[in-house]
Amino acid sequence: QKEVEQDPGPLSVPEGAIVSLNCTYSNSAFQYFMWYRQYSRKGPELLMYTYSSGNKEDGRFTAQVDKSSKYISLFIRDSQPSDSATYLCAGTSGTYKYIFGTGTRLKVLA
Amino acid sequence: GAGVSQSPSNKVTEKGKDVELRCDPISGHTALYWYRQSLGQGLEFLIYFQGNSAPDKSGLPSDRFSAERTGGSVSTLTIQRTQQEDSAVYLCASSTYSQNEQFFGPGTRLTVL
Numbered sequence: 001q002k003e004v005e006q007d008p009g010p011l012s013v014p015e016g017a018i019v020s021l022n023c024t025y026s027n028s029a030f031q032y033f034m035w036y037r038q039y040s041r042k043g044p045e046l047l048m049y050t051y052s053s054g055n056k057e058d059g060r061f062t063a064q065v066d067k068s069s070k071y072i073s074l075f076i077r078d079s080q081p082s083d084s085a086t087y088l089c090a091g092t093s094g095t096y097k098y099i100f101g102t103g104t105r106l107k108v109l110a
Numbered sequence: 111g112a113g114v115s116q117s118p119s120n121k122v123t124e125k126g127k128d129v130e131l132r133c134d135p136i137s138g139h140t141a142l143y144w145y146r147q148s149l150g151q152g153l154e155f156l157i158y159f160q161g162n163s164a165p166d167k168s169g170l171p172s173d174r175f176s177a178e179r180t181g182g183s184v185s186t187l188t189i190q191r192t193q194q195e196d197s198a199v200y201l202c203a204s205s206t207y208s209q210n211e212q213f214f215g216p217g218t219r220l221t222v223l
Contacts, residue, residue, distance in 0.1 A: 043201055043214035096141060096208040100152035
């Protein structure tokens with residue numbers, strides 16, 4: 001079992017939809033959680049960086065962490081075709097060693 | 111400001127050759143990391159630098175892989191006697207300190223024929 005699991009997708013949604021991307025993790029020591037967006041043939045771009053449980057909002061993006069169930073989510077409101085990318089989640093216990101999921105490919109259809 | 115840069119963006123080499131991949135971190139970032147991303151796989155940690163020292167090399171897959179960092183800035187990842195299984199995207203990231211957010215470069219796509 002991988003430490004961080006993600007459904008690879010692809011997840012296809014119409015423009016304007018609310019998107020929910022999810023990860024589960026197994027390491028109870030994880031305290032920090034990250035979401036990266038990766039366009040094809042580009043490097044990952046940091047979207048959200050959260051600590052412990054709770055919600056964090058940034059524009060159209062909301063990151064949610066539920067440590068009791070070891071479940072992390074990224075919600076995208078009013079999705080746009082430009083949001084089409086692979087979304088990577090990651091966790092860490094607070095050190096430099098990020099453990100990444102394999103990514104979920106999202107397609108937002110115009 | 112300038113982000114993390116990597117060169118070359120693409121590298122095609124023949125099995126058995128040596129390759130060098132370069133990373134220029136964000137100015138002032140003391141921590142630098144190398145990851146490998148293979149098709150269908152998540153990012154795989156290779157090595158971590160704090161300044162010019164590499165306190166964690168645990169992710170390097172074999173002794174054919176080595177890395178160095180000079181002047182607390184530029185880093186080079188060297189793969190000797192490349193094998194086909196080394197084909198992947200090699201990503202570099204940097205952060206202000208080891209516990210802060212990591213910012214990635216665009217990666218070097220390595221293809222070993």
